[in-house]
Amino acid sequence: MTVADFIWKRLQEWGLHRVYGYPGDGVGGLDVALEKALKGKHGNDTGMEYVQVRHEEMAAFMASAHAKFTGGVGLCYATSGPGAIHLLNGLYDAKMDNAPVVAIVGQQARTALGAHYQQEVDLVTLFKDVASDYVAIATLPEQIRHLVDRAVRIAQNKRSVTCIIIPNDLQLLSYKDPPLVHGTTHTGVGFPAESKVPELAGLQAAAKVLNEGKKVAMLVGAGCLDATDEVIAVADKLGAGIAKALLGKAAVPDDLPFVTGGLGLLGTKPSWDLMQDCDTLFIVGSSFPYSEFLPTPGTARGVQIDIKGDKLSLRYPTEINLVGDSAETLKALLPLLEQTTDTKWRDTIKSNLDDWWKVLEARAMDSADPINPQRVFWELSSRLPENCIVTADSGSVANWYGRDLKFRRGMKGSLSGSLASLGAATPYAIGAKMAFPERVVIGTIGDGAMQMNGLNEMITISKYWRDWSNPKLIMMVLNNRDLNQVTWEERVQLGSGKTESTQSIPDFPYAKYAELLGLKGIFCNEPDKVGAAWDEALAADKPVILEFFTDPNVPPLPPHITLKDALNFMTMIPSEPELGGVLKNSAKELLSTIVPGR
Structure with a gap:
């Protein structure tokens, strides 16, 4: 088994079965190994699926879309030099939208590196920003296992882009497991179990702020795509209106009378009104960028939930900040919330929405x-x-x-x-x-x-x-x-x-x-x-x-x-x-x- 054979085998063990890419001599060994690993080849019913794109940038965009639509890790690969450079724009799309993607790129032969060789680009430096959580170049077959394992695990755990650089001569060498000696490491397959629910004290503090609100506005984003039921249940408990960041458009249906649609320059008038008139802002799973469309600081109290702690209190000075999965955190929060009986806020939201849909139809016609x-x-x-x-x-x-x-x-x-x-x-x-x-x-x-x-x-x-x-x-x-x-x-x-x-x-x-x-x-x-x-x-x-x-x-x-x-x-x-x-x-x-x- 070559190094290239092992890479496709290991990725399949991680559950990654589709790769978007374009061939080249910098990934020649990977191309040959991929042909052997394809689903349907040699009686293989569970192999890789290869999607040949027309340009490497498109491979990265497709991997980003795969991650966004499936919730899994996207995978793309490209040759050395210009092929690797072409990936960058699509990879930045994944990075900036927190979509986990692994990029595998080729490199010139190890013996040529440092010689200003054809298509030799300093790929570690090139990818250091877009793959800031993990980028590494392989030099020995014994490294490959932990490079693949860490790239996939970190991409999933950090919801980020990672990159492995494989020189083309290394791809053709026989694969070797690392020996059990000093100076080696031995990794395994398996995504980590995550702590997804904040501690009780934080939940109680959030519930206190939300229960005191009379006009609660929720802003939900891509982090709520798998939390539809929980978002609706919390909104019903609080009598809240729900605005959506653009990436969270599918998080809650638009046919609910308290869902005001998008927020921002591309958003709706009811969402603008929701933010300007609320007394409490509850942000869940969103890093919506435009602070000018949120309540004026000081006019509304704020609570925020995000799986990434660095996204908290970033756009609005939220009072209570909870690190956690949107669905699990909302489930844990729900029993602590008091059922509102006042319908005035919801009635206003519904009235605004009814008027808005008439406006949109009139504009369209x-x-x-x-x-x-x-x-x-x-x-x-x-x-x-x-x-x-x-x-x-x-x-x-x-x-x-x-x-x-x-x-x-x-x-x-x-x-x-x-x-x-x-x-x-x-x-x-x-x-x-x-x-x-x-x-x-x-x-x-x-x-x-x-x-x-x-x-x-x-x-x-x-x-x-x-x-x-x-x-x-x-x-x-x-x-x-x-x-x-x-x-x-x-x-x-x-x-x-x-x-x-x-x-x-x-x-x-x-x-x-x-x-x-x-x-x-x-x-x-x-x-x-x-x-x-x-x-x-x-x-x-x-x-x-x-x-x-x-x-x-x-x-x-x-x-x-x-x-x-x-x-x-x-x-x-x-x-x-x-x-x-x-x-x-x-x-x-x-x-x-x-x-x-x-």
Whole structure:
């Protein structure tokens, strides 16, 4: 057994059976060993599954998505030099969103290191930040066992990225267990049991603050994705409203009358009101970054639960801070909470929500040139299949994904959160489909991200889709010929008109491209046919690119417009090249906010 053979064997013993990657001479030994270890090869029914991507960055994004959607450890690998460098962006996505991922990268032969050899990069230094909890280079076969064991265990335990660097000559050597002598270490397989519940005194202190609150607001994030029942039970006990960080969109269903949706620039007006009017803030499993959308410090008492102690009292000066798993801690807290009987706070939240959904529908149905992008998401919302998985890219699509889609129990959804990287929606969709081939997966992406890397990863979809038990995967593209989110940031945050040289992008026939790949392409440029286009895509028996020709000048209005934003918008007017469409659509959105259903 070679070192490379042992690596794939050991990873399987840890329960890691799917790897995303791209070959190269820096991982030649790993490539050969992987071929032998593949599921279905040589009568092997429990081997590795390999997903060949078009670019190493996509491998890292898929590993990150695997970790987010499954709760397990994601795995990717790449060759030395440029291949390893390409992994970084996707790995930073995992790091910043606390998704456990192991990266295995090749390196030039040990004898060449330090000689300024071809593709020789100081990979330990390169990966030291993104894999700050663990990065190591192997020099002897006897090291390999503990390098693999520690990389997987630390990634899972720390919810972080780890990296192992394997020189290509070492991959081909015979594997050896470390001898039982001084200077060696002997590791084993198995994730550690975690202490997931805070001590009783902390729970009692938290309960005291929460019980004294008359208007409790909960903010839940990705840490609550497996705590849906517990979050709802606690909210019902306290009579609380629930706002969600974007990564926690699937944590609680949107059809509950006290769930106000997203918070922040991409959030909802009811969530803004919830935070501004509450007297107690209860943050669970979230490191939501934008403090300006939380209560003004001093106006609300605060309690926070997080599995990572360094995330506590980070965005808001919380009074009681508990380190623990969200579900287990809420279970332990629940008996200590007093049942509220006052319904006024909940009644206000429900009223705000009822008004908000009318506003969103009115905005979605506003006319545009030719299609209002918000309508695309509004029409999808009621058509979302049971237990589907939805991914979103960064950009204006994230606004509509966060606001207009009503998630029901059992659905999953994610995007690049803290990194907010362009180009994640397609690899996320592939990662979701590989992990859950029986589910319908819907990716939502702008044309900028689709041109950046989405088009290439459609080739990956064309390579694998026939292996899926359910072939339904839809990549929905908003074709507005504009890098739309940044354009609107220029207008509202910088007080400048659209800079056409940087923001305008070429048109491309996305739907026709799907047909070239043997997939289904659907093009829609008529508002009244948006719903029918979704129906056709959802009924397809193969993956689909669903292209909507949309208006770039429909504003993704924030839930709260500041005086500074309003002044910047006025300042922008003289330099705006598409002023007519911008003013017309902005006026419609504002009118729909004031008089929905006019």
